[in-house]
Amino acid sequence: xxxxxxxxxxxxxxxxxxxxxxxxxxxxxxxxxxxxxxxxxxxxxxxxxxxxxxxxxxxxxxxxxxxxxxxxxxxxxxxxxxxxxxxxxxxxxxxxxxxxxxxxxxxxxxxxxxxxxxxxxxxxxxxxxxxxxxxxxxxxxxxxxxxxxxxxxxxxxxxxxxxxxxxxxxxxxxxxxxxxxxxxxxxxxxxxxxxxxxxxxxxxxxxxxxxxxxxxxxxxxxxxxxxxxxxxxxxxxxxxxxxxxxxxxxxxxxxxxxxxxxxxxxxxxxxxxxxxxxxxxxxxxxxxxxxxxxxxxxxxxxxxxxxxxxxxxxxxxxxxxxxxxxxxxxxxxxxxxxxxxxxxxxxxxxxxxxxxxx
Amino acid sequence: xxxxxxxxxxxxxxxxxxxxxxxxxxxxxxxxxxxxxxxxxxxxxxxxxxxxxxxxxxxxxxxxxxxxxxxxxxxxxxxxxxxxxxxxxxxxxxxxxxxxxxxxxxxxxxxxxxxxxxxxxxxxxxxxxxxxxxxxxxxxxxxxxxxxxxxxxxxxxxxxxxxxxxxxxxxxxxxxxxxxxxxxxxxxxxxxxxxxxxxxxxxxxxxxxxxxxxxxxxxxxxxxxxxxxxxxxxxxxxxxxxxxxxxxxxxxxxxxxxxxxxxxxxxxxxxx
Numbered sequence: 001x002x003x004x005x006x007x008x009x010x011x012x013x014x015x016x017x018x019x020x021x022x023x024x025x026x027x028x029x030x031x032x033x034x035x036x037x038x039x040x041x042x043x044x045x046x047x048x049x050x051x052x053x054x055x056x057x058x059x060x061x062x063x064x065x066x067x068x069x070x071x072x073x074x075x076x077x078x079x080x081x082x083x084x085x086x087x088x089x090x091x092x093x094x095x096x097x098x099x100x101x102x103x104x105x106x107x108x109x110x111x112x113x114x115x116x117x118x119x120x121x122x123x124x125x126x127x128x129x130x131x132x133x134x135x136x137x138x139x140x141x142x143x144x145x146x147x148x149x150x151x152x153x154x155x156x157x158x159x160x161x162x163x164x165x166x167x168x169x170x171x172x173x174x175x176x177x178x179x180x181x182x183x184x185x186x187x188x189x190x191x192x193x194x195x196x197x198x199x200x201x202x203x204x205x206x207x208x209x210x211x212x213x214x215x216x217x218x219x220x221x222x223x224x225x226x227x228x229x230x231x232x233x234x235x236x237x238x239x240x241x242x243x244x245x246x247x248x249x250x251x252x253x254x255x256x257x258x259x260x261x262x263x264x265x266x267x268x269x270x271x272x273x274x275x276x277x278x279x280x281x282x283x284x285x286x287x288x289x290x291x292x293x294x295x296x297x298x299x300x301x302x303x304x305x306x307x308x309x310x311x312x313x314x315x316x317x318x319x320x321x322x323x324x325x326x327x328x329x330x331x332x333x334x335x336x337x338x339x340x341x342x343x344x345x346x347x348x349x350x351x352x353x354x355x356x357x358x
Numbered sequence: 359x360x361x362x363x364x365x366x367x368x369x370x371x372x373x374x375x376x377x378x379x380x381x382x383x384x385x386x387x388x389x390x391x392x393x394x395x396x397x398x399x400x401x402x403x404x405x406x407x408x409x410x411x412x413x414x415x416x417x418x419x420x421x422x423x424x425x426x427x428x429x430x431x432x433x434x435x436x437x438x439x440x441x442x443x444x445x446x447x448x449x450x451x452x453x454x455x456x457x458x459x460x461x462x463x464x465x466x467x468x469x470x471x472x473x474x475x476x477x478x479x480x481x482x483x484x485x486x487x488x489x490x491x492x493x494x495x496x497x498x499x500x501x502x503x504x505x506x507x508x509x510x511x512x513x514x515x516x517x518x519x520x521x522x523x524x525x526x527x528x529x530x531x532x533x534x535x536x537x538x539x540x541x542x543x544x545x546x547x548x549x550x551x552x553x554x555x556x557x558x559x560x561x562x563x564x565x566x567x568x569x570x571x572x573x574x575x576x577x578x579x580x581x582x583x584x585x586x587x588x589x590x591x592x593x594x595x596x597x598x599x600x601x602x603x604x605x606x607x608x609x610x611x612x613x614x615x616x617x618x619x620x621x622x623x624x625x626x627x628x629x630x
């Protein structure tokens with residue numbers, strides 16, 4: 001009933017090109033923001049923050065990053081875990097080397113460091129495509145994890161080989177270290193998540209986004225109309241790695257607090273983020289959020305239903321989770337390659353016309 | 359009439375200017391195959407120049423040389439009074455040469471509007487940081503881009519499909535969108551690779567009208583390859599005829615039509 005664009009005329013190109021052209025969508029977005037910033041921090045508990053909200057926000061940032069590279073620019077990457085590790089270790093080194101600088105700036109700088117590393121590993125993309133590029137990024141994944149394991153400088157020569165985040169504050173409230181409040185870490189990640197979402201949206205709807213999509217859809221034609229392929233691909237690698245690096249830094253500093261690189265940022269992490277964008281929707285910012293939410297919530301819901309409600313043993317439920325995720329990926333690849341985002345769009349088209357079929 | 363270096367006046371009274379692009383003794387080889395052999399011709403400002411010839415004559419190769427896709431082994435390409443060094447296709451595009459393709463090369467995942475706006479990439483100047491902020495300069499540039507795109511969309515009468523994904527369009531419209539994408543760059547030289555291939559009579563008439571309108575309205579210099587003789591003879595001011603990689607005729611449609619070599623190439627020669 002309320003999902004209408006009739007009478008909602010656009011009289012300028014700015015209005016026509018805005019992120020939520022339909023009024024109802026726009027207001028709902030503001031409502032979600034208001035709830036996220038003004039309501040959730042007051043009611044969030046430790047369990048909700050650590051099991052659902054923090055991983056969702058951080059994975060959403062990583063998924064947006066990978067989606068820019070794979071969904072928008074068409075360059076498959078299996079190195080997400082490795083790049084997240086770069087962000088985490090950059091953040092660790094910065095935090096310990098410059099304790100007086102705000103953690104906020106450290107996280108952004110970690111993104112910058114990761115962007116530089118991403119560009120370096122993106123260089124082969126000019127020569128190799130598709131599966132071969134995927135294998136090259138896979139090499140980056142293993143090399144980076146190996147590097148952080150083997151070079152003691154990266155973990156400040158600590159005996160355990162782990163890195164752990166020292167306590168840092170933003171506006172006098174601890175966001176890293178052992179004495180953090182759930183609402184503080186949540187808000188800290190939320191700010192980054194909102195920022196990345198907006199920047200990603202702005203980049204993908206403008207000139208740069210079009211040059212990425214041109215490269216994705218037909219690289220030869222893109223070059224003929226004036227896209228510099230090297231530049232387009234490397235900016236995609238840089239922006240993507242920047243976001244993934246921020247996600248890695250937050251994952252380490254705010255969410256986990258202490259990290260053993262091989263366990264946390266292994267190849268499974270790369271696949272997890274890749275699954276998120278496949279299920280959520282390639283080439284869609286909303287899809288990145290949807291995919292992250294889905295894969296974060298799935299284990300929680302399965303545990304709730306399987307263990308608490310039906311009384312199955314935990315390990316069986318864990319196996320079920322693998323089966324369900326696996327079959328979902330196959331289903332999505334076969335039936336709806338554009339993921340949840342496309343399903344949502346189809347529903348929206350129907351809603352706009354409801355109750356009429358056409 | 360053609361010897362005048364200052365240009366000439368066409369039969370329908372349009373004034374044709376100086377030389378925009380000159381190909382001097384171009385030879386292009388693929389291994390042992392000679393695709394283009396020692397061909398020279400020029401394209402003048404404001405004219406519609408056709409390149410014709412039987413299958414395999416080297417027409418498309420010639421267009422690819424102009425658009426920088428192939429680098430000829432011998433010969434020189436002069437563009438707007440300067441010799442062009444070997445350059446990448448995107449650099450050629452930045453010089454103001456736009457083209458369409460024989461087999462449509464649109465970005466299938468994007469809408470018509472996005473496709474057309476992508477055509478103006480060469481005119482965009484905002485960097486990644488202003489684009490990330492969006493408000494201000496990037497938004498202003500985007501609106502200017504959109505205005506130009508809408509002008510071309512109006513011109514080619516594709517307003518009602520502007521938000522349709524290209525993959526859903528029929529062939530004839532795709533061809534038109536591709537023309538729009540090339541036009542929106544405001545090219546100094548527009549290359550059309552078989553703009554009427556695979557079209558029915560009605561679509562051909564539409565396309566011919568658009569090509570003439572483009573030339574008339576924007577004064578765009580056009581070089582095109584076409585198989586349909588009737589279309590070529592009606593549209594173009596001057597025609598280059600190629601056969602087996604060699605130039606066998608060059609001149610107005612009437613001159614070319616009377617050229618014995620051209621008649622032989624198209625109709626065959628009796629062996630005695």
